Amino acid sequence: MKPKKSKATQIEELQRQLLESKASHAFVYGAATSVIHKASTQHMMGSGVVLTLTALGGREICLPVMMRDGLSEETIEALKKDLERSYQLATMWQPVGSKP
Numbered sequence: 001m002k003p004k005k006s007k008a009t010q011i012e013e014l015q016r017q018l019l020e021s022k023a024s025h026a027f028v029y030g031a032a033t034s035v036i037h038k039a040s041t042q043h044m045m046g047s048g049v050v051l052t053l054t055a056l057g058g059r060e061i062c063l064p065v066m067m068r069d070g071l072s073e074e075t076i077e078a079l080k081k082d083l084e085r086s087y088q089l090a091t092m093w094q095p096v097g098s099k100p
């Protein structure tokens with residue numbers, strides 16, 4: 001028998017699951033693509049963007065790190081390509097009988 005999780009642990013786990021669920025919706029990729037340019041050096045000069053990488057399940061891949069003056073155009077273009085790839089994977093399976 002597993003030990004019972006504390007209420008705080010359960011809340012933290014449910015919040016993480018909700019965040020992951022919201023992040024996986026197909027429409028989020030388009031929304032992210034349309035605003036990611038706001039993290040560019042043209043918009044963030046004299047400021048920065050905090051980058052954090054977290055795997056599904058909550059494992060931290062990269063500690064939060066600040067990208068001073070924002071993201072380069074090359075990074076933004078690469079992120080847009082990854083967003084497009086992820087969108088294609090998220091929408092790959094269509095319901096039976098639907099039109100492509």
